[in-house]
Amino acid sequence: MINNIPQTETKSCCASGESCGQCMKGGFPLKKEILSFITLFLVGAVTVLSVLLINEKRENALIFNTEEIDDKQDVAMVYDMPALKTISDVVKLPDPKLKGTMSVEEAIQSRRSRRLYSDKPVTLAELSQVLWSAQGITNEKGYRAAPSAKSAYPYSLYVVIRNAQGIENGLYLYDPTTNTLGNLGLANAEALLIEAGVQDNSQKAPVVIVMTAAMAKMQAVFPGADPHKNIYLEGGHIGQNVYLEVESLGMATVVSGGFNPIAVAKALRIDPVTEEVVYLIPFGHIGEEAQTAE
Ligand SMILES: Cc1cc2nc3c(=O)[nH]c(=O)nc-3n(C[C@H](O)[C@H](O)[C@H](O)COP(=O)(O)O)c2cc1C
DSSP, X not given: OGGGSOOOOOOHHHHHTOOOSSSOTTSSOOOHHHHHHHHXXXXXXXXXXXXXXXXXXXXXXXXXXXXXXXXXXXXXXXXXXXXXXXXXXXXXXXXXXXXXXXXXXXXXXXXXXXXXBOSOOBOHHHXXXXXXXHHOBOSTTOOBSSOOGGGOOOEEEEEEESSBTTSOSEEEEEETTTTEEEEOSOTTHHHHHHHTTOOHHHHHOSEEEEEEEOHHHHHHHSTTSOOHHHHHHHHHHHHHHHHHHHHHTTEEEOOBOOSOHHHHHHHTTOOTTTOEEEEEEEXXXXXXXXXXXX
């Protein structure tokens, strides 16, 4: 008689304790399709959120009052000088000397970061020598003192003068092709740098080189690649050249990466979207206290 009683069909999973979607045995029933959908949804949501976050961070980093740089031009992919500015007058620098009084080995041996500077003004010859070591043209093809990936030469050297002979205080742009400094007409550049919160060494140095890099120049020679690595590597080469030249002149310098690049760009009317301030390099004659430790 037992055979006549209608029985509910028991699935093997229920018997074995697996989840089958019809009973609660073995935990909450989740079909493969549902699991895949949830996983895909989560991955998608995390990706979208990350992109949004990165974009927001980038935009925040570039917030800049563009009203103050109404003289900026459109940026071409390849250009020789940064897109900027009217140059009011040009100061011709003396030709750099190719022989000094110290060997490269001696300069490497004695080089130190020196952060205190005397009141002795920097001469035009010293200015020329240091700028040449950084970006001077060293052959007829236009190659420069420091190496550059695919000869992109993305760096520009702005120069803040606060105590030099034969040149008025202000902000200048070095043109390596003519060995000149173009006056950008910002007589209070030194005060503006201080307002931007730069370190003491850059506040007090007779001269501060402000190294900016145009990412577009590096992108033009390596399309589609991230330009940052090459840009920063090249900045290090330039900085080291300056260190060794300054050492061989018996003067003082320190490379400085500790500053707010947006604040410095804004202070000096540089467009931080097209040019990134990478290094500040103050230099001058050695101050009385030799402060080398950091
Ligand atoms: C990428 C980089 C960034 C630096 N930034 C600063 C800086 O912001 N301020 C500073 O006083 N020194 C700075 N320095 C200099 C170092 O403090 C210095 O090289 C270090 O103390 C070693 O001393 P030396 O250069 O005399 O050998 C920087 C050096 C490098 C390579």
